[in-house]
Amino acid sequence: MTRLIFTLRENPRQRLDLSPLVSHRLAGKSVREIERLELQTTRHRIEVGDVFRLRMGDVEQICIEGGGERFDYVGREMAGGELLVEGDVGIQAGRLMSGGRLTVRGNAGPWAASGMKSGVFQITGAAGDRLGAPLPGEMSGTRGGIVVVRGDAGERAGDRMRRGTIIIEGDAGPYAGGRMIAGTVVVLGRAGRLPGYLLKRGTIFLGGCGALSPTFVDCGVHQLLGNRFMAAMVESHSKRAAKLMRQPLRRLAGDMAILGKGEIFVRNGASFLSDT
């Protein structure tokens, strides 16, 4: 069966809530019913048909052709199927996603993959601040699944992450993997200052890093089997991440300011000067 395609007619005049455009919420609906779904975030009503031209197809394979910084909540609570966005997305894309495959061929705004539980979320461009992070008041960020950002990520990527894997193939802003409870964050480029700030448990791989908190302690250079096994698990999502994980890496344990059961692996030879 062919894909269900939403093609952008014109840029919307307000921010849109695109969370209805996921497989389980479209299943069983007719073209007319889908076109009448409301997407507005203000008092001015906007329906799917106002913004998109719809070509009906399999609700398990959705494609949104065209995007923008105002396209919020794309793939929110998505539970299965495939959703592809040919363009940028706004805030909270893939938030609370529990299955399926979400692909954004463009950039994503802040809080992408926030509270994600399972599935695969790929962003071919850059991600905004607080990738996978919790909203204010929430106890944990990403709880499972795999997030791959081909470009850079903003600050606090993987904040309060509990489980899952976040791979950033470019650089990351300050506080990458901050306050992590567990899980894995990989930054192939350079992470900004204070990566792993208040890290409880969990693993952070860094190609290079800015100033590190002095509460991380050097455990030497190792080529660990656990990392090789992880590499095999993530290779289908990012060959470059797998390559980094297989290298001899310097293990820095911390954050000793709190529990200290976490670890940062830094490429051997990369600078990891403490920020004293």
Place this chain on the structure above:
Amino acid sequence: MPNLIVKGVQVDDTFAEAFGMRATALIITADSTKWARQAAVTMTGMATSVIGCGCEAGIDRELSGKDTPDGRPGIRVLLFAVSTAELQKQVQTRVGQCVLTSPSSACYSGLEGEELLRLGDGLRYFGDGWQISKRVGAKHFWRIPVMDGEFVCEATSGLTKQAVGGGNLLIIGRTAQTTRAAAEAAAAAIAKAPDVIAPFPGGIVRSGSKVGSKYKGVSASTNDAYCPTLRGVVKTELDSDASSVLEIVIDGLTSDAVASAMRAGIAAIVKLGPKRGATRIGAGNYGGKLGPHHYYLRKLLP
């Protein structure tokens, strides 16, 4: 139905009687095949019979790096026990004492199963708080710091309740040497069969047993009907020219795997012929009332 003669080897018109068991498979890897095999041999040691060992265990096959979770050479071992609780106990003890301790080793589940046994989930406590849990996709494993780096162990392994224990062949010959040659040929053929083990030394048992004993508290005793030296004094199953009997016991993850292995074993004995090998093939049973799996030799001929 009369006994069959296949290429000079008599095949009894009887059947092997086998029992349902609980089983799991584990993949043990290491930096080299030598060390993977060392860990596998150690952890499957003293595991010939559930009567005295708690479980029956052995090596199923060698795996190349392409077929193991971490890309290193590995060995797949199978463990069989009469209950899930006993199997769980044996897995924990044997992996904890023999695989965790072996240099460069790692241990993974070698079987998918709806029900699961604790593997790393139990052994993680060796890490004394420094163990690290990792979950990637459907895989959950533990990294336990040890003196040569890390012991990586999958959290659980699959359990099957479809396993069969006690498939067997009785190999009867004119001399000890020719009988042993036939048994070795059969054991070598069975070792190549997938999803089965022959848990006795080299796959061969010379002290086949019957149920019960004249002594109180002894659950099994020598199978006197097949002891050549007792041919004149007990109700024997042996012909006048038989002077040696060896048995191969086969445990498999499925009934089909046991049948295939028995077929391979019979073919190897028949191929060797009666001059260089065995003159007769039989099988052990208890009249068909105890075990639900019956393997008729006439259906397994080459």
